[in-house]
Amino acid sequence: MTIKQFRVYAPASIANLGPGFDVFGVALDGLGDYIKVKRVSEPGVRIQIKGFEADHIPVLAQQNSAGAVMNAALDRIGDSVGVELEIEKGIPPGAGMGSSGASAAAAAVAAQKLMGFELPQRELVKLAAQGEAAVAGSAHADNVSASLFGGFILVGDGYDVVRMETPDIGFVVVVPDVKYENKTKMARELLPKTVGLKDAVRNIGFASRMAAAVAMKDPILFGKSMCDSMIEPHRAGMIPNFHLVKLAALQAGAYGCSISGGGPSVFAVGENPAEIGKAMVEAFGDTKSKIYLTRPSNLGTRLV
Ligand code: HSE
Secondary structure, X not given: OOOOEEEEEEEEEEEOOOOOOOOEEEEEEEEEEEEEEEEEOOOEEEEEXXXXXXXXXXXXXXXXXXXXXXXXXXXXXXXXXXXXEEEEEOOOOOOOOOHHHHHHHHHHHHHHHHHOOOOOHHHHHXXXXXXXXXXXXXXXXXXXXXXXHOOEEEEOHHHOEXXXXXXXXXXXXXXXXXXXXXHHHHHHHOOOOOOOHHHXXXXXXXXXXXXXXXXXXXXXXXXXXXXXXXXXXXXXXXXXXXXXXXXXXXXXXXXXXXXXXXXXXXXXXXXXXXXXXXXXHHHOOOOOEEEEEEOEOOOOOEEO
């Protein structure tokens, strides 16, 4: 290890995008986490957090997505050095915008830098996914891959990721003021162990159309493919007025609308995201909510 101190940025992301549970992800523009990384002689990983809801994010390395990744990397290096991570949260945690995934991605890229060599793509994804395993109890790689590589990603078996440039279209993410402990874990526990053939076929159809839309750079088909029969019905109940919010988005001109990752935020895409967002906020009724206007980004995690 020769580098002493540096800073990494990782973008927020939306996972699933409707039909692609644990497979699809897209990186977002203008929202992300920064991590300042400092190599120190005292062994172990120490974490400080500032920014969005910093007080609610664990600083114990094994309970923090970035810390868990760095722990795993230091084990791999087998070096008796330590690392200090100063995490600046630009992504609200627990909202469904890949907050833990972005911190994990930033830590994985930081670990590579500390190791002084680039890991094979699958190894890098697997390392970052350990951050999700630490905080969500499942090493899903959709958010971390989108954060790592930017663009639109498809996660395959064994952390094999295909990356494509995304179509450009307005996104709005509306985050309702509802909080769940261990949200992603809870949202995954809501899902059935098996799915019906009819629902699976419908999802395969929309997922295939979405991948085709990305390949053809067709933002309208991209948005219209955001339909999901397998996951959304089981998670809708964790979001107040979900069906009204979705209807409001579509009536305001959205091409598509679904739950953002594990929720409880809801995202929509269209040409008029500000108007769509306003309609969604109204449909949330008494539940306060916050709007994030963004676009997909083709840039992934990087040193800044
Ligand atoms: N694919 C994951 C899920 C994303 O929906 O549970 C959550 O971060």
